[in-house]
Amino acid sequence: GQNIDQPTEMTATEGAIVQINCTYQTSGFNGLFWYQQHAGEAPTFLSYNVLDGLEEKGRFSSFLSRSKGYSYLLLKELQMKDSASYLCAADHNAGNMLTFGGGTRLMVKP
Amino acid sequence: GAGVSQSPRYKVAKRGQDVALRCDPISGHVSLFWYQQALGQGPEFLTYFQNEAQLDKSGLPSDRFFAERPEGSVSTLKIQRTQQEDSAVYLCASSREGTGGSEAFFGQGTRLTVV
Numbered sequence: 001g002q003n004i005d006q007p008t009e010m011t012a013t014e015g016a017i018v019q020i021n022c023t024y025q026t027s028g029f030n031g032l033f034w035y036q037q038h039a040g041e042a043p044t045f046l047s048y049n050v051l052d053g054l055e056e057k058g059r060f061s062s063f064l065s066r067s068k069g070y071s072y073l074l075l076k077e078l079q080m081k082d083s084a085s086y087l088c089a090a091d092h093n094a095g096n097m098l099t100f101g102g103g104t105r106l107m108v109k110p
Numbered sequence: 111g112a113g114v115s116q117s118p119r120y121k122v123a124k125r126g127q128d129v130a131l132r133c134d135p136i137s138g139h140v141s142l143f144w145y146q147q148a149l150g151q152g153p154e155f156l157t158y159f160q161n162e163a164q165l166d167k168s169g170l171p172s173d174r175f176f177a178e179r180p181e182g183s184v185s186t187l188k189i190q191r192t193q194q195e196d197s198a199v200y201l202c203a204s205s206r207e208g209t210g211g212s213e214a215f216f217g218q219g220t221r222l223t224v225v
Contacts, residue, residue, distance in 0.1 A: 042201065042216040087152055097166065098143065098214055100152035
């Protein structure tokens with residue numbers, strides 16, 4: 001079956017850097033999505049990695065290692081509004097399936 | 111439309127009642143997904159459509175759950191004889207073509223509470 005693991009909760013300080021890790025085991029893996037979800041709201045797209053390496057987009061960067069089945073989301077210069085759940089999702093089965101991890105709830109403290 | 115629209119936003123059902131949840135995807139999006147999200151958990155896959163064809167329904171928890179997308183646009187998720195364990199947020203997402211590099215856009219969900 002599919003297995004996607006990420007930490008349940010993390011806490012970080014405003015202005016700091018935090019790295020949220022995700023490991024996955026899926027069949028027919030295509031790529032790895034990261035979504036942000038504020039409480040009571042819809043998940044919103046942050047990044048998609050299909051090739052190995054780091055992709056930077058403003059304060060957020062995402063890394064993928066296909067050989068290790070590993071990804072991380074890096075958030076820099078944390079702001080209070082970054083407090084949310086961060087969902088790692090594997091795009092697999094030839095692009096016909098998007099399977100999510102349990103989400104990492106990030107709390108940013110002053 | 112501008113985004114994925116789901117209705118109702120909130121639904122309270124008595125145990126045993128049937129419910130129907132509606133999803134209006136982004137116009138022209140081929141793929142449509144339904145997910146179930148329990149409080150504090152990630153979304154769990156229920157079913158997937160490509161146009162009107164239901165290509166995968168392996169995530170539907172029981173035969174009380176049924177989804178359709180008859181004309182390849184609007185989709186309805188129906189739950190018959192609701193049980194308390196069905197209480198969750200039901201999320202709908204659409205994407206241009208599959209998920210292979212095509213971002214999935216989510217609706218705000220329907221929060222179902224079975225009492």
